[in-house]
Amino acid sequence: MVGWGTFPGRGALEVWGFAMVHRLVVSYGQPTDPEAFDDHYRDVHVPLARKMPGLVRFTIGHAQPVDPAQPAPYLVAELDFDSEQAMGAAFASPEGQAAAGDVPTFASGGAVMTHYDVQTVS
Numbered sequence: 001m002v003g004w005g006t007f008p009g010r011g012a013l014e015v016w017g018f019a020m021v022h023r024l025v026v027s028y029g030q031p032t033d034p035e036a037f038d039d040h041y042r043d044v045h046v047p048l049a050r051k052m053p054g055l056v057r058f059t060i061g062h063a064q065p066v067d068p069a070q071p072a073p074y075l076v077a078e079l080d081f082d083s084e085q086a087m088g089a090a091f092a093s094p095e096g097q098a099a100a101g102d103v104p105t106f107a108s109g110g111a112v113m114t115h116y117d118v119q120t121v122s
Contacts, residue, residue: 027073029109040106054086
């Protein structure tokens with residue numbers, strides 16, 4: 001096992017030889033108008049979120065349930081930062097405030113946000 005330390009140039013913790021990042025996951029519920037949601041998300045929200053300082057990776061996907069009896073979110077977004085502190089600074093910035101303020105304008109199905117340190121185990 002590689003010891004704890006900093007990853008050169010990133011400031012993130014290193015565990016088992018991999019840089020650890022802090023991830024925000026946003027799970028959006030089923031919107032009342034999926035086409036309008038997708039249009040707004042693509043044309044307005046993504047450009048706002050991409051301007052957040054310290055954002056190192058941003059991925060999205062329309063989720064599908066493994067068990068059809070269990071509901072899946074309509075869309076899941078993952079935003080990675082070097083640390084929880086970097087994520088906090090990003091959301092405190094004007095760009096982060098703009099992105100956060102935009103969510104209620106299109107997320108008619110709601111949005112659940114969680115965050116955690118990513119640890120690679122294999």
